[in-house]
Amino acid sequence: MTEEEKEKAKAAAAAGVGAGVGTAGGASVGVLELAAQGAAVTGLSAGLVIGAGAVAGALLGLAGYGVYRTIKKKQKS
Numbered sequence: 001m002t003e004e005e006k007e008k009a010k011a012a013a014a015a016g017v018g019a020g021v022g023t024a025g026g027a028s029v030g031v032l033e034l035a036a037q038g039a040a041v042t043g044l045s046a047g048l049v050i051g052a053g054a055v056a057g058a059l060l061g062l063a064g065y066g067v068y069r070t071i072k073k074k075q076k077s
Helices: 003-040 043-076
Strands: none
Touching: 003 043
16 A cells, blocks of 8 residues: 555545544434424434534544644654
8 A cells, every 4th residue: 555545544534533423423413402492393404413513523534634644744854
């Protein structure tokens, strides 16, 4: 496996972990939203909150990995 392939695999893993964490957070917010609003909120809106949490988590995971790479490159220099 080349270095470029390793970097792509690490970035994909970071996004996957972030998406998992974001989904869990989004699910928590979605459930709380359903509980707070009662029947006024549908499963679709809760699903949208869960999906938004997954996207936000993936983006944060990639951003965190980017910061990690930047710090690692500076330490090698």
